Amino acid sequence: MEIEFQAVAVAAAAAFLFAVAYHTAVSRRLAPPPGAEAGAAPRPWKILAFEPVRILVVACVVAGLSAGLGIADAAGALGLALAVWAGFPLVLLSGSVVWSGLPWRHAAVQAGNWLGRLLVIAVIVGLWP
DSSP, rough: OOOHHHHHHHOOOOOOOHHHIIIIIIIIHHHOOTSSSOOOOOOHHHHHHHEEEEEHHHHHHHHHHHHHOOOSSHHHHHHHHHHHOOOOOOHHHHHHHHHOOOOOHHHHHHHHHHHHHHHHHHHHHHHHH
């Protein structure tokens, strides 16, 4: 299978929109970023400058894995998303809680955000026609 770059772009855009909605609905209420006052939001220029690039990189990696593994159905896409989530964001965030003192609530919110992003990306790139 080949990587469909249009699917990667759509997946990255959808994951970015998911992350914005997720953080708007969940993050500020449950676990503001460490050192921030409750309800404080990151500067918009930082979000717009960095987050689309980060998500695009993740979408490219997931698309490459999906193509390499020949994923073409929802079950395979969901399995890939869960495996990538457990192997990377979940492991990194749990290490940040244990070794760096990141509050567990903040890590849980971020873990949910990354799970959602990866599900969106994997489903789009895995099921792209």
